[in-house]
Amino acid sequence: MTYEPIWGSIIAWYLFLAGLGGGAFVTSVFIRFRHPECKKLIRVGHIIAPVVVIIGLCLLMADAFAGFMHPLRFALLLTNFGSVMTWGVVFLAVFVVVTLIVLIMDFMHKESPKWLDIVGMVMGICVAVYTGCLLGVCQGFPLWNNALLPVLFLVSAVSTGMAAVLLAGVFVAPDEFNTVVSLKKFHFWLPVVEIALVMALLFITAANPSQAGWDSVMTIICGNWAIAFWVLFIALGLVIPIVLEYWMLWFAGHEMETSRTGQMISGFSDLGVLVGGFVLRLLIVSAALPITIVQPWIF
Amino acid sequence: MMTRYGMLIDTTKCIGCYSCRTACQRQNDLLPDEGFIRYEHKETGTYPTVSVESVPLQCMHCEDAPCASVCPTGAAHMGADGIVEADQGRCIGCLYCMSACPYQVRVRNSKTGAVDKCRFCAVQTENGTTSCTCVEACPTHARIFGDLDDPNSELSKAIVERDAHPIAGDLTRAKIYYVR
Numbered sequence: 001m002t003y004e005p006i007w008g009s010i011i012a013w014y015l016f017l018a019g020l021g022g023g024a025f026v027t028s029v030f031i032r033f034r035h036p037e038c039k040k041l042i043r044v045g046h047i048i049a050p051v052v053v054i055i056g057l058c059l060l061m062a063d064a065f066a067g068f069m070h071p072l073r074f075a076l077l078l079t080n081f082g083s084v085m086t087w088g089v090v091f092l093a094v095f096v097v098v099t100l101i102v103l104i105m106d107f108m109h110k111e112s113p114k115w116l117d118i119v120g121m122v123m124g125i126c127v128a129v130y131t132g133c134l135l136g137v138c139q140g141f142p143l144w145n146n147a148l149l150p151v152l153f154l155v156s157a158v159s160t161g162m163a164a165v166l167l168a169g170v171f172v173a174p175d176e177f178n179t180v181v182s183l184k185k186f187h188f189w190l191p192v193v194e195i196a197l198v199m200a201l202l203f204i205t206a207a208n209p210s211q212a213g214w215d216s217v218m219t220i221i222c223g224n225w226a227i228a229f230w231v232l233f234i235a236l237g238l239v240i241p242i243v244l245e246y247w248m249l250w251f252a253g254h255e256m257e258t259s260r261t262g263q264m265i266s267g268f269s270d271l272g273v274l275v276g277g278f279v280l281r282l283l284i285v286s287a288a289l290p291i292t293i294v295q296p297w298i299f
Numbered sequence: 300m301m302t303r304y305g306m307l308i309d310t311t312k313c314i315g316c317y318s319c320r321t322a323c324q325r326q327n328d329l330l331p332d333e334g335f336i337r338y339e340h341k342e343t344g345t346y347p348t349v350s351v352e353s354v355p356l357q358c359m360h361c362e363d364a365p366c367a368s369v370c371p372t373g374a375a376h377m378g379a380d381g382i383v384e385a386d387q388g389r390c391i392g393c394l395y396c397m398s399a400c401p402y403q404v405r406v407r408n409s410k411t412g413a414v415d416k417c418r419f420c421a422v423q424t425e426n427g428t429t430s431c432t433c434v435e436a437c438p439t440h441a442r443i444f445g446d447l448d449d450p451n452s453e454l455s456k457a458i459v460e461r462d463a464h465p466i467a468g469d470l471t472r473a474k475i476y477y478v479r
Contacts, residue, residue: 006397060393065412067391076372076389085371085395139365140401292402292467 005286010063012282015131016160017056018092019153020277022124023161025049025099027183029121031165034182040173041180045165046106049124050099052164057092084137088130095123128157135284142213143205143288152197152280159190160277163241163270170267177266178258181249184266188245191238191273198234198280210291219287228279237276241269303381304419305447305474306434307454307463308355312441312478315340315353322436326420333406335417336433352479357433358383358404358417359465359473366396366405375414381447381474382419390414401470419444447474 028045031038067073077089098120102112132150139145162183169177206217220229248257248266256262320336327335341352360383366375367383374389375396385396385405390413397405397414405416421432421444429435434442445454457463463476 003403006394064391064393066414067393067412069412070391073372073389073391076374077391079373080368080371083369083371083395085369085393089371134395135398137369138398140399140403290401290403 003289005288007285009282009286010059012278012285014056014060014063015134015153015281015285016278017052017059018131019128019157019281020160020164020274021049021051021053021056021099022095022127023157023159024052024164025095025102025120025124025161026158027162027165029117030162030186031180031183032117035176035180038173038176038179041165041169041176043106044168044172045161046099046103048161048164048168049120050096050103053092053096053099053127057096084130084133088127088134091123091126091130095120095127098123124157124161125154128154131157135288140290140292141216141288142208142210142291143201143216143284146201146204148197148201148204149284152194152201155190155193155197156277156280159187159194160274162187162190163273163277167267167270167274170263170270174260174263177263184245185249188242188249191242191276195234195238195242198238212289212291216287216289219289220283223287225283225287229283232279233276233283236272237279241272241276244269301380301448302446303448303474304360304422305381305445305454305476306419306421307443307457307461307476307478309441309443309461309463309478310352310354312439313353313355314439315351316438318436318438319355319433319442322431323417323420323433326431327418329415330408330410333408333415335404335406335415337404354466354477354479355433356402356404356466357475358419359402359471359475360417360419361471361473363472365399365401365471369395369399371395380422382422383416384418385413385415387411387413387415401467 024045028042028049031042031045062068077086080086098116102116102120105112129150132153135144136146136149166177166187202217202221205213219225244265248262252262315338317338320334323335336355336357339354339356341354343350360381362381364377364383367377371393372389372391374386376384376386378384392407392412392414394407394414405414407414421434424430424432424435434444443454443457445452447455449455458476461478463478465473465475466477
């Protein structure tokens, strides 16, 4: 039997958007802590966080066709607390409510209480980690069934969240974009960590006792997904952003870094991070092969 | 003692005719593209002395069912007498159970979007009612259905006599036993 992936690109979009939203809220809290004067960037984070998560959830509900036709069944999602998906629903619900309250307070020019920011940040992290655990508990897929995936998804989520806020900042708040140096320096390290995590994930998956682990990795690095992996994820999503940001933050002079050209270069690297973040989810969802199709008991 | 239903499939008797699959489709009123029984074929030997083993796979009704532990709505759950059930009225179609099932034997109903799978409908024949189950349809009697907890059942005896085992060792605590 040839294997057709169970989940498709809609789920990849959802995993990407959920992580992005969580990361964007973490970013807004980070900016409020380190650069409280950058009100516009904080607001950008406040807007992105609930909006992208809600878009992701709409995609998810449309993809769950049986529930889409019978929406009352979505209430049943809270019945099995042994399921990662049920926990995800709880995290997402609290996250969306908190981020919407924070957003409304922001528009009313009221300071949101610190504790609410912290609750939102913790929920954002929980959402990002849950997207990895969701796949991680599926024992039939060596590419998913390991403890690295939730960590990788968390780092990627925070990275894409920061990239989204910075990219929007280039256009709506160029002055503040130049101010948030500590955010940029923190953001620089995330793709570096991601490279290490992705390498570890691929090495360990390839060494899985099942042939499916090796085959999944080969599909990614030299099979059907190789171009997406090397060009869109590794080059555009990780290496180019690392090189460009390293240049901007430590090599280019202050004048270059804060010029419109410098901002556009940073913006391009942020766009690359976003593309890479989506391609990572797409690769992980699509390239995972199940142990039973190639398991020795059949072949 | 509780009843704990299980099945034996003797692949040394299976001729790969798909009778069980089509009977199941009729018995359970499935869509033309929906089958609860999936066939895998294993080729052995070198030409010209080759042989092909047909292995019909279906829901193993695992006692530690991974589908039931991940299902967020409780649609996939352990029902009475050890039969894993897929409640069509609770399923939202998230397909999480299909990802969690290590045997890839759960199928999505393309009309309703809900996930379904082998219902162990052979249990209906226990009282003598004739029906169109995989067990009755098999022309070579490769299948035996019965109570695993009853040491005197035809099933329990056959498992011991023919040295039958779950298809993938202890991957899960499966209740379908294979003779290979």
